[in-house]
Structure formats: structure tokens, C-alpha cells
Amino acid sequence: MVQATQFHYTAQHKPNQLIYGTGQTAVITGWTVKQAIAKHLHPSKYAVIGQLYSPTRGINLLIRNLLLNPHVRCLVVLNATKEDQNAGACQCLLDFFHQGVTESLTDTGRKSWAVCSRIPGYIDIEISFESLEKLRHSIEYQEAKSIPEAVNLVNDYAQRQPLPPWGLPWEFPISITEPTVLPGTNYGHRIEGKTIAETWVKIIHRIQTTGTIRPTGYDGKWQELIDVMAIVTHEPENFYFPKPNYLPIDPSFIQEYTSQILDDAPHQEGLKYTYGQRLRSWFGTDQIQQVIQKLITDINSARAVMSLWDVKHDYHDSPPCLNHIWVRIVNQELSLTATFRSNDMFAAWPANAMGLRALQQHIYTAITQNSYPQLKLGPLITISQSAHIYDDCWENAHSVITSQYPKICQRRDYTDPAGSFIITVQNGQILVEHTTPGSGEIVNCYSGKSATQLSRQIAADCPGLQVEHAMYLGSELQKAEMALLQNQEFIYEQDQRLKNYKVF
Numbered sequence: 001m002v003q004a005t006q007f008h009y010t011a012q013h014k015p016n017q018l019i020y021g022t023g024q025t026a027v028i029t030g031w032t033v034k035q036a037i038a039k040h041l042h043p044s045k046y047a048v049i050g051q052l053y054s055p056t057r058g059i060n061l062l063i064r065n066l067l068l069n070p071h072v073r074c075l076v077v078l079n080a081t082k083e084d085q086n087a088g089a090c091q092c093l094l095d096f097f098h099q100g101v102t103e104s105l106t107d108t109g110r111k112s113w114a115v116c117s118r119i120p121g122y123i124d125i126e127i128s129f130e131s132l133e134k135l136r137h138s139i140e141y142q143e144a145k146s147i148p149e150a151v152n153l154v155n156d157y158a159q160r161q162p163l164p165p166w167g168l169p170w171e172f173p174i175s176i177t178e179p180t181v182l183p184g185t186n187y188g189h190r191i192e193g194k195t196i197a198e199t200w201v202k203i204i205h206r207i208q209t210t211g212t213i214r215p216t217g218y219d220g221k222w223q224e225l226i227d228v229m230a231i232v233t234h235e236p237e238n239f240y241f242p243k244p245n246y247l248p249i250d251p252s253f254i255q256e257y258t259s260q261i262l263d264d265a266p267h268q269e270g271l272k273y274t275y276g277q278r279l280r281s282w283f284g285t286d287q288i289q290q291v292i293q294k295l296i297t298d299i300n301s302a303r304a305v306m307s308l309w310d311v312k313h314d315y316h317d318s319p320p321c322l323n324h325i326w327v328r329i330v331n332q333e334l335s336l337t338a339t340f341r342s343n344d345m346f347a348a349w350p351a352n353a354m355g356l357r358a359l360q361q362h363i364y365t366a367i368t369q370n371s372y373p374q375l376k377l378g379p380l381i382t383i384s385q386s387a388h389i390y391d392d393c394w395e396n397a398h399s400v401i402t403s404q405y406p407k408i409c410q411r412r413d414y415t416d417p418a419g420s421f422i423i424t425v426q427n428g429q430i431l432v433e434h435t436t437p438g439s440g441e442i443v444n445c446y447s448g449k450s451a452t453q454l455s456r457q458i459a460a461d462c463p464g465l466q467v468e469h470a471m472y473l474g475s476e477l478q479k480a481e482m483a484l485l486q487n488q489e490f491i492y493e494q495d496q497r498l499k500n501y502k503v504f
Contacts, residue, residue, distance in 0.1 A: 063135070097139065107396065194232070258358040
């Protein structure tokens with residue numbers, strides 16, 4: 001007869017995201033919702049049930065929790081879905097127990113333990129190698145490929161005689177340095193880049209510079225901006241990955257991820273949905289094909305809309321982050337706009353953007369092959385109502401900003417879609433001609449003697465001026481006013497230093 005013994009699992013990290021029992025088996029469900037297994041098990045059969053989404057963010061915290069609970073002697077890892085294989089977190093965890101760790105550097109250059117796996121996973125170097133080895137050799141682990149198999153493994157372990165803890169609880173302090181936040185706009189942020197990689201760096205720079213630090217509603221904190229509109233103008237067809245690749249994804253990952261947006265998926269217990277399932281069949285209509293047919297029939301339609309929000313179900317747990325997609329053809333360009341209610345901008349946005357770009361390309365190709373060969377692929381726009389970076393990514397975000405943001409600023413194209421301004425001093429007045437970009441057609445003229453007054457008039461008429469352009473205009477107008485006030489002792493020429501008449 002099995003001895004009735006109760007154990008109590010204590011989580012130092014992400015405690016509100018776990019299901020607790022009184023047994024000795026920890027269950028990791030990957031992308032399968034933890035409740036899908038918990039409903040088949042009595043709490044006395046398991047110690048804890050939790051989900052592991054990311055190898056780079058989750059394994060370090062999971063290992064810390066296991067070290068704090070040495071009564072856990074068995075581990076069941078459910079590595080069942082396409083999403084699990086794509087994310088790689090469950091496989092990386094299995095590799096940790098099978099192959100261990102080696103000293104290495106993270107992507108940010110910080111010394112860490114790297115899991116001996118083809119999938120990058122890191123554990124803080126502050127955790128002793130001795131404790132990691134003790135943990136690896138004290139826990140029996142099994143991989144499950146389905147929910148029934150996982151349930152059977154947990155039940156089998158529960159039939160054994162209880163084992164004594166493998167040691168005393170092991171706790172290692174962890175600290176997170178909060179970013180320095182500068183004043184900024186509360187709502188509405190426009191960020192534009194040529195590629196997804198460039199735009200991503202600008203996004204995380206804006207969030208870490210002016211984002212508000214708030215509790216997440218689960219465990220921990222995030223730094224957040226409200227209503228971020230990101231515009232990607234020239235992403236290539238096969239996607240741009242920088243070398244070396246500083247993005248949190250690689251080409252092999254994105255190939256699998258895009259299928260989750262483009263393709264339908266059969267219902268699978270424990271997996272709530274995929275974006276492709278919501279778009280292809282969830283509401284009984286293939287919305288992607290419907291949009292294609294709508295635009296072929298009416299190229300000017302403003303009704304090419306796809307919705308992923310299900311009002312009957314999505315006010316409960318785990319609703320989709322991507323809610324709405326709108327496709328529009330204007331000036332022979334096909335653009336796609338997607339709205340997110342909540343968006344992890346560091347770890348998820350690059351994949352989200354590439355998946356949506358693949359959807360945009362799919363719609364574009366279908367339309368051009370059928371009826372509009374002259375059509376061009378336009379920009380991708382995402383609108384993220386809650387655009388945030390989780391606290392466990394702050395260090396990585398800071399490292400990317402430090403290494404990449406200055407390079408992006410140096411490569412910036414300073415051409416302003418709002419046009420150019422030609423400044424001269426004539427007949428005792430400062431004359432400013434506003435011209436269109438490209439053709440140089442004059443669309444407005446300003447004249448006066450005050451740089452301040454002229455700046456205010458231009459700002460009122462052209463509120464969309466780029467920040468650098470506005471600052472440049474202010475300095476040039478001030479130079480023109482200075483030349484005007486010096487009784488013609490100085491000659492003003494735009495983009496040149498003031499010249500003294502006496503030189504001539």
C-alpha cells in the first residue's frame with residue numbers, strides 16, 4: 001500500500017501561473033494549456049503543473065523553482081504540438097536533464113550556463129554548477145507526446161513509494177535593474193522603418209526610453225507604451241535577417257511560424273487555437289480567401305476585413321492577442337494593417353510581423369495572378385494597444401539598443417515625406433518656400449523677420465514634420481534671423497556657416 005504523504009510546492013518565480021498539488025511529480029505542458037492535464041489528475045498525484053513557452057526566458061526560472069523544491073523527484077514534459085516543436089522550450093529542458101550545461105555567453109555577452117542543446121537556453125551563472133548537477137541526477141524525467149500519455153506517466157509515478165527530498169531547498173538571489181524612464185507621450189506613438197529588424201530596434205528603444213513600468217497582472221512587471229503604430233515599408237519577400245542576427249528569431253523558426261498564420265489547423269485538446277485556425281475555419285468562413293475575392297471584385301473596397309476576436313468566448317482566459325486585420329489597396333499599393341490588444345514587443349513582435357507580412361504576400365500574390373498584375377506590395381502596419389517588454393527581457397533589450405540603435409540612426413534616410421524648405425534672406429525678410437518631396441514643387445511660402453514666429457507657422461501647417469527636420473529648420477531660421485539683425489554684416493546661405501561681408 002502506498003504511503004500517504006503530502007508535499008507542498010513553493011514557487012519563488014511566476015507563482016500565480018502554476019497549478020499546485022501535493023505529490024512529487026512536476027508536469028511541464030509547453031504550449032498545451034495546463035488545465036487540459038490538471039482536469040485528468042487528482043492534486044495528490046502531482047507537485048505542480050506549469051507551461052513553458054520560451055527556452056531563453058522560462059528555463060532559468062523553472063530551474064530556480066525546482067532547486068527550491070527538492071521533494072520533486074519526477075518530471076513529465078509534454079512535448080506534443082507543432083507549437084512546442086517550433087518554440088523548442090520543452091526539448092531544451094529535456095536536453096538540460098540529459099546533457100547538462102556548459103559555461104558560455106548569452107546573446108547579450110553575459111556569462112551564463114548554456115544548456116547543451118541545439119536550442120539556445122541559458123541559466124544564470126550565479127546558480128552553482130554543483131546544484132545544477134545535483135538537480136539533474138536527482139530527478140527522473142520522461143517525455144510525453146500526448147495528454148493521455150502524460151496523464152499515464154504521472155499516475156504511474158504516483159503509485160510508487162514516496163521518496164525523501166534529494167537535499168535541502170536551494171535558493172539563489174535574482175535581481176532585475178529597472179530601466180531609467182524619461183518623460184514622454186502617454187498615448188499614440190508612430191515608428192517607421194524599412195525592415196522589420198530596423199523597426200523592431202526603434203520600437204524597443206522607444207519603450208525602454210519612455211515606457212511606463214507597470215505590474216503585468218500575472219507575475220512580475222513590464223514596461224509599456226499605449227497604442228504603438230509600427231510601419232514597415234520595404235521588408236523583402238524572403239525576410240531580412242541581420243548578420244550577425246540580433247533578432248530573437250531565426251529563419252527556421254519563422255518558416256514554421258508563418259504556417260500557423262496562413263494554414264488551418266484541426267482542433268487539438270489543450271491547444272486553444274492558432275491564428276490560422278481563427279482566420280480559416282473558426283467562424284465557419286475562410287476569411288483569407290474571402291478577402292482575396294472581395295478585392296478582386298472591388299479593388300477599392302474598404303471591407304476587406306478579418307476578425308479573430310470571438311465575442312462568445314474571448315472574454316475568458318487566453319484570448320488571442322491579434323484581434324483584427326484590414327487589407328486595403330490605395331494608389332496601386334496593397335497594405336495590411338493588424339491590431340493587437342496586447343503585444344510582447346521584444347520576444348514576439350518580430351515573429352508576429354513576419355507572419356503578417358507572409359499573409360500580406362499571400363493575398364498580394366493571389367490578387368496579382370488573377371486580375372491586377374500592376375499591383376505593388378505596400379507597407380505592413382501593426383497597431384499594438386499594449387506594447388510592452390517583460391522585465392525578464394529588459395537586460396537583453398538594453399543590449400540590443402546599445403549595440404544596434406546608434407548604427408540605425410547613422411544609416412537613417414533623412415528625406416521627409418512632408419517635403420523640404422528652402423530658406424533665403426531677401427529684401428529685409430526671411431523667405432521660406434515649402435516644396436514637395438521629389439518634384440520640388442512650391443506649395444507654400446512664409447515670410448517674416450522672426451525665426452520664432454516662422455517656426456510656429458510652419459509647425460502649425462506641417463504637424464507631421466520629422467523631429468530632426470523640425471530641429472534643423474529651427475536652427476536654420478535662427479541663423480537667418482541673426483544675419484538679418486546684424487545690419488547686413490553677415491551673408492546667410494542655407495546649410496552654410498554665416499559669412500562676414502568684411503571677408504570680401
